[in-house]
Amino acid sequence: MNFLPNIIFACILAIGVGYFVKNVKKIIRNIKLGTAINRSDNSSARWKNMFLIALGQKKMFSRPIPALLHLIVYIGFIIINLELLEIVIDGLFGTHRIFSGLGSLYGFLIGSFEILAVLVLVAVFVFWIRRNVIKVNRFTNSELKGYASKDANTILYFEVVLMSLFLIMNATDIHFQQAENGNIISQYIHPFFNSFSITAIEIVENIAWWLHIIGILIFLNYLYFSKHLHIILAFPNTFFADLNAKGKLDNLASVTNEVKLMLDPTADPFAAPANPESASAKFGASDVQDLNWVQLLNAYTCTECGRCTSSCPANNTGKKLSPRKIMMDTRDRLEEVGKNIDANKGIFVPDGKSLLNDYITPEELWACTSCNACVEECPVSISPLSIIIDMRRYLVMEQSAAPMELNTVMTNIENNGAPWQYNQQDRLNWANES
Known part of the structure; x- marks a missing residue:
């Protein structure tokens, strides 16, 4: 028996999973750079939030049509990849459709997977049209230029390739087609290969099988560099959200x-x-190390969907503020700090940069109305406002750099006990007015 394919498969699997675990450790390390915060209270409410918001995508349905399409892609991709377990076993032990012995249950599962694969392809096509043809406003903001825009399309192309390979793999599996158990969609693709010899069909099946599993491993590791990291992080992020x-x-x-x-x-x-440079001795936040670990988790979880920015009254009136950019800038700076630590053997060497000013400007921070619209709209419970507030605190309490209007208000409160500039002896004069 030739064990070479099994050995090659085991090596590819080990490399793919190993690289993914390495990057996950980096993410955890970077998140732990944040200050401590206790989010262990009310576990029942937290579990409920995780199931309803992360798994059930409850907050997505404020916009029903894209929510339904997203749900199809999400459920389809997750459920179809349950077949990954069978592929791994077949790849490691040289078996072929090891779970086919489940009979009608297997046929029901594979048939469901094929239907979902087609629905995913349709949904992805609609998403591509909305992003590249219709050009929905929230997908064309300045912060989505360059890599961020390419990343969104790359994921869509990944979905198309993986779903297509899954259907082709099934359509060219002669034994699977002959069994007529679960080939609900692939039976209509199979005739396209009738002109092929049996050997050629088997080659196509093997190529599709290998490309499918390699594609999944590439996709898994691409998540680290993509906004689609929220596929994984949405669950802890909604669990640890502020209640x-x-x-x-x-x-x-x-x-x-x-x-x-x-x-x-x-x-x-x-x-x-005792330590004037520690985050606990600082008023507010000027860099990512001053933020708490949940805020850094928020930054990695951001889906870049733009719902926060599209609902932001400051942004809608032409102000520079974009809550999405706040989260993207925080993540970019956190990644920069992480690379600094990697390059200096586990120690951060000051690089003369900070989140404030180098990434986020005071103009953006002071444009915020603190209305919480961005927090309300976020489908995965991210809070850009908490970062904005902490950086404002730094500007006010560490740098005395509040806008003139705010300084006037604070001076009046300090001197007069009220935001308005008048003598305290005159405060009750309104009661004497007829």
């Missing part, structure tokens, strides 16, 4: 520590913090 009411802001630990210091009569007011 507080929208609009409720968290208290900064650094501010709390300062207040405690002020209230402690034994504390030395002139004592410097």
Whole structure:
């Protein structure tokens, strides 16, 4: 018996899975660069969110038509790749359709897979038309130029190739076609190969089989470089999402520590913090290391769908702010920091850059109205607003770089106890007006 194909298959599988695991470890390392935050409360609500939002795609259905198409692609791709288990066993042990012994159940599953494959092809075609012909506004923003735009189309092409290879593989499997158990779609493709010799058909089947599994492994590893990493990260991201009411802001630990210091009569007011460079001693965030790990997970999970930006009132009125760009910039800077650590043997060497100014400008941050529209619209529970707020805090409390109008308001509150500029003795004069 010739074991060479099995050995080659095992090597390809090991390389593909090994490279994927290596990149997953990088992602986990980069996310852990963020500051600590506790998201272990109310586990029942978190599990519910994960099943409804990540698995059930509940928030997608605010726009029913693209949601339905996306659901078809999502379910089709995930379910069809359940067949990957059979392919792996066949590849490692030299068997052929090892699960075909399940009889009618096997036929039902493969038949369902074939129908889903066709539906996926139709949905992908519609998505391609919307992105490249109709050119929906949220797919043409400036932040989607270059690689981001190519990435979206690359995934669509991947889907077409993988689904087509799956159907061709089934259509050219002579034994599968003769069994007439599950070949609901492929039976209509099979006649296209009638002019081929049996040997030629077997060659086509083998080529389609090998390309299908290699394509899946390439796709798996492409996820690390793609916005479609959300296929995996949407689940932890929705689980660890903020359960507080929208609009409720968290208290900064650094501010709390300062207040405690002020209230402690034994504390030395002139004592410097133990580590002034640590994120816990900083007010707000200027770089990715100052953000918490959930915010960094948000950045990696961003689908770049643009629903946040299309619903942003600031963006809709011509302001520079794009919540999608905030997430993409955060991810790009995090990747840059990660590569710095890799190049310097596990240690980050200051590179003179930061998320603030080098990637995100104060103009973008101050354009935000804090309305939470972006958070409400995100289909995977990402919060661009939390990053914006933390970077604003840094501008105000570390750099005193708030806009003039805001500085005026804060000065009035400090001096007059109100946002308006008038004497405190005149505050109740309105009550005397007839």
